[in-house]
Amino acid sequence: MLKVTIDNIEIRVEEGTTILQAARMIGGKVVPPAMCYYSKLKGSGGKCRSCLVKVVKGSAKDTRPMPKLVASCSTPVQDGMVVENTISEEVQEARKGVVEFLLINHPLDCPVCDQAGECDLQDLSFGFGMEETSTVEPRREYPVVDIGKLIKLHMNRCIHCYRCVLAAEQLTKKRAHGMLYRGDTMEISTFIQTAIDSDFSGNMIDVCPVGALTDRTFRFKSRVWFLNPMNAHRECSKCGGRVTAWMFGNEIYRITGRKDQFGEVEEFICNECRFEKKDINDWVIEGERKIKRQSVISGNHYEHLKKGSIIHPIEGTTEPQE
Amino acid sequence: MGRAILLDKANIPGIRAFGVYRAHGGYNAAGKGLLEMTPAQVQQEVIKSGLRGRGGAGFPTGLKWSFLDRKSTRPRYLVCNADESEPGTFKDRYLMEKLPHLLIEGLILSSYALGVRTCYIYIRGEFKYLVGILETAIREAKKNNYLGEKILGTDFSLEIYVHPGAGAYICGEETALLESLEGKRGNPRIKPPFPAYKGLYDCPTVVNNVETLAAVAPVIGMGGETYSKLGFGKSTGTKLMSACGNINKPGVYEIEMGLPVEDFIYSDEYCGGIKNGKMLKAVIPGGSSVPILPADLILNTSRGEARLLTYESLAEGGFESGSMLGSGGFIVYDEDACIVRNTWNLTRFYRHESCGQCSPCREGTGWMERILYRIEHGKGRMSDIDLLVRVAKNIEGNTICPLGDAAAWPVASAIRHFRGEFEAHIK
Numbered sequence: 237m238l239k240v241t242i243d244n245i246e247i248r249v250e251e252g253t254t255i256l257q258a259a260r261m262i263g264g265k266v267v268p269p270a271m272c273y274y275s276k277l278k279g280s281g282g283k284c285r286s287c288l289v290k291v292v293k294g295s296a297k298d299t300r301p302m303p304k305l306v307a308s309c310s311t312p313v314q315d316g317m318v319v320e321n322t323i324s325e326e327v328q329e330a331r332k333g334v335v336e337f338l339l340i341n342h343p344l345d346c347p348v349c350d351q352a353g354e355c356d357l358q359d360l361s362f363g364f365g366m367e368e369t370s371t372v373e374p375r376r377e378y379p380v381v382d383i384g385k386l387i388k389l390h391m392n393r394c395i396h397c398y399r400c401v402l403a404a405e406q407l408t409k410k411r412a413h414g415m416l417y418r419g420d421t422m423e424i425s426t427f428i429q430t431a432i433d434s435d436f437s438g439n440m441i442d443v444c445p446v447g448a449l450t451d452r453t454f455r456f457k458s459r460v461w462f463l464n465p466m467n468a469h470r471e472c473s474k475c476g477g478r479v480t481a482w483m484f485g486n487e488i489y490r491i492t493g494r495k496d497q498f499g500e501v502e503e504f505i506c507n508e509c510r511f512e513k514k515d516i517n518d519w520v521i522e523g524e525r526k527i528k529r530q531s532v533i534s535g536n537h538y539e540h541l542k543k544g545s546i547i548h549p550i551e552g553t554t555e556p557q558e
Numbered sequence: 559m560g561r562a563i564l565l566d567k568a569n570i571p572g573i574r575a576f577g578v579y580r581a582h583g584g585y586n587a588a589g590k591g592l593l594e595m596t597p598a599q600v601q602q603e604v605i606k607s608g609l610r611g612r613g614g615a616g617f618p619t620g621l622k623w624s625f626l627d628r629k630s631t632r633p634r635y636l637v638c639n640a641d642e643s644e645p646g647t648f649k650d651r652y653l654m655e656k657l658p659h660l661l662i663e664g665l666i667l668s669s670y671a672l673g674v675r676t677c678y679i680y681i682r683g684e685f686k687y688l689v690g691i692l693e694t695a696i697r698e699a700k701k702n703n704y705l706g707e708k709i710l711g712t713d714f715s716l717e718i719y720v721h722p723g724a725g726a727y728i729c730g731e732e733t734a735l736l737e738s739l740e741g742k743r744g745n746p747r748i749k750p751p752f753p754a755y756k757g758l759y760d761c762p763t764v765v766n767n768v769e770t771l772a773a774v775a776p777v778i779g780m781g782g783e784t785y786s787k788l789g790f791g792k793s794t795g796t797k798l799m800s801a802c803g804n805i806n807k808p809g810v811y812e813i814e815m816g817l818p819v820e821d822f823i824y825s826d827e828y829c830g831g832i833k834n835g836k837m838l839k840a841v842i843p844g845g846s847s848v849p850i851l852p853a854d855l856i857l858n859t860s861r862g863e864a865r866l867l868t869y870e871s872l873a874e875g876g877f878e879s880g881s882m883l884g885s886g887g888f889i890v891y892d893e894d895a896c897i898v899r900n901t902w903n904l905t906r907f908y909r910h911e912s913c914g915q916c917s918p919c920r921e922g923t924g925w926m927e928r929i930l931y932r933i934e935h936g937k938g939r940m941s942d943i944d945l946l947v948r949v950a951k952n953i954e955g956n957t958i959c960p961l962g963d964a965a966a967w968p969v970a971s972a973i974r975h976f977r978g979e980f981e982a983h984i985k
């Protein structure tokens with residue numbers, strides 16, 4: 237076992253554990269935000285840089301600090317390592333910078349975005365975003381396209397995290413989309429208009445941290461915070477059949493995987509469960525699902541605003557809740 | 559000064575041919591290494607020579623070789639980085655064009671030291687015309703038993719393959735290069751693991767620059783110790799400098815390290831002074847990625863000492879008043895050069911070449927380019943200057959690979975030393 241200290245909290249972890257995983261074991265405030273890492277997708281992480289932390293002591297053997305901030309999701313723990321996240325000014329500043337980079341070309345069309353309320357980028361901007369934009373240039377724009385019958389791609393909102401590419405590669409038989417071009421013209425695209433059609437392609441929607449990939453069968457049906465997330469299951473020959481059914485009264489509006497406190501699904505689900513089973517009789521409803529993460533949908537209460545009133549952040553909402 | 563050990567044979571007529579190269583002492587070092595020395599001894603000589611990587615970072619070559627995972631039972635690879643695409647850098651191209659057999663000789667010795675049987679030359683796509691030159695040389699070397707099976711009757715066998723890239727600067731970054739060589743999109747890998755453990759096809763791999771590997775031939779030829787006496791301090795040996803910009807004699811020069819920058823710019827042996835008798839304004843001494851320095855700071859350090867062409871002297875003063883030797887791409891600007899326009903131009907390059915994988919570089923390079931475009935085209939705001947500094951700072955050190963730093967430094971240094979010029983553009 238290796239000893240690592242994160243924000244003055246000590247924990248022992250197995251060899252091969254990354255700083256981010258160790259922080260998740262501690263839980264709470266010390267967990268760095270992860271926009272591209274996804275524990276269930278091999279090779280994910282390292283790209284968004286929102287999880288940067290400072291290693292002030294490399295290990296018990298080599299006590300030197302690491303010269304640069306490191307991506308906690310892809311840096312393995314060494315015995316005796318000392319890490320700073322929330323207590324490091326430098327980390328907070330760098331993270332602000334990363335959020336700003338993710339936003340300068342982002343449309344921020346949350347009012348018409350199906351992801352609003354359960355969007356990692358919204359949460360991150362809430363925690364680290366600046367109040368005013370420093371850009372005067374027009375933002376990148378792409379047409380909205382359907383990639384197959386079931387998924388809509390809003391490339392404007394993509395943060396290039398690669399999760400959907402990895403999901404397609406690892407969950408489906410034949411990946412039919414990928415990253416085209418490079419630099420800030422890089423875009424997710426299907427290979428020459430191939431529709432994405434495979435039993436597990438819908439999981440791309442769940443792994444997408446933003447509203448770039450959304451469910452066409454749920455499009456504009458409702459804001460997520462008006463729906464009740466319910467754990468539900470059914471016998472399924474393709475997947476475990478354990479899902480979250482998002483309901484209004486007795487009606488199922490959409491089906492997703494069950495997301496944990498870090499925004500990751502517990503299990504991937506098949507397209508039949510996700511897109512075709514929208515009748516309450518298809519499912520055994522287990523009961524209400526507690527959404528264990530910071531987000532509008534977990535704020536759990538709404539405030540009535542008078543015209544001209546100022547919105548105050550709900551206390552504690554920038555911290556993940558247990 | 560001026561002892562050529564790499565380019566000494568460059569101007570011999572027909573030197574590209576095996577016979578001519580051999581007649582002028584070529585492959586003597588290879589013979590010496592393979593017949594008289596063990597692989598460990600060859601590596602030992604490289605360590606003794608103090609040779610440092612000529613691809614930009616200046617990392618000690620012998621030390622890098624010693625990291626190679628020798629316990630692994632998988633094949634080992636040596637990859638020669640010939641992607642040379644950094645603006646201002648054109649020395650490897652010259653070396654390969656003039657002396658293909660020198661590179662091959664260096665590759666033989668290096669592969670022998672590392673226990674490598676397969677070596678790749680990853681060459682920039684635009685250097686198509688060099689592929690034929692290199693492949694001809696490889697064929698000739700093979701015919702003469704310097705490559706192929708049982709070289710010179712020893713148990714050592716080696717094949718060299720030339721692999722052209724598709725023209726991306728980022729594929730010069732060693733892990734992006736390996737991805738590209740494997741046939742994938744040229745995205746830099748996240749390290750660790752390092753190539754010495756998991757490189758090409760997940761096998762232990764060493765990646766070195768063309769000039770570094772070519773230099774192994776004279777190192778073995780003259781012995782590591784003799785080589786280490788060339789140069790100055792920890793910057794041993796000679797360095798190829800590609801000089802361009804507003805000078806009388808642009809070209810590739812081999813200098814012994816330690817040559818004063820002033821001599822390099824003004825002496826007739828090298829750059830021959832500033833064109834049209836103009837004044838020197840600034841220099842980017844090590845390829846477009848390193849900080850620009852104004853005339854006074856490139857000629858003398860802030861402590862008033864003469865600036866020398868060595869890794870240490872050029873870096874003296876840190877980011878405040880120093881720069882880097884980098885790849886040796888020496889870009890000279892005269893009094894009429896516009897720093898704003900030049901900075902914009904370089905930033906355009908980095909924006910275009912960013913692989914786009916990580917947010918600070920993907921978004922930051924584009925953002926800086928757009929701001930600089932506005933300033934250059936009369937639409938700047940005074941606040942843009944500090945904004946540029948802030949964006950550059952937020953990129954620097956926070957990216958997957960050093961391209962982010964390479965994009966940030968030129969902007970930060972241009973503003974540091976020429977802020978007034980940016981202000982004048984905006985007013």
Ligand SMILES: Cc1cc2nc3c(=O)[nH]c(=O)nc-3n(C[C@H](O)[C@H](O)[C@H](O)COP(=O)(O)O)c2cc1C
Binds near residue numbers: 644731
């Ligand atoms: C964006 C980028 C481009 C690079 N391009 C080259 C190149 O064209 N040639 C090269 O030798 N090294 C290049 N490098 C450096 C390589 O990553 C690597 O450090 C080098 O090949 C190691 O060789 P050396 O130790 O012999 O210098 C580049 C690095 C970066 C970050």
Ligand code: SF4
Binds near residue numbers: 344347353355356
């Ligand atoms: S992706 Fe997130 S931040 Fe972007 S518009 Fe949708 S809800 Fe808003």
Ligand code: SF4
Binds near residue numbers: 393401424445446449
């Ligand atoms: S579409 Fe979504 S999952 Fe795919 S790269 Fe973009 S943000 Fe990531």
Ligand code: SF4
Binds near residue numbers: 746911915919959
């Ligand atoms: S720094 Fe730039 S070039 Fe390097 S990995 Fe990140 S986006 Fe790609």
Ligand code: FES
Binds near residue numbers: 287
């Ligand atoms: S989560 Fe670590 S870099 Fe994106």
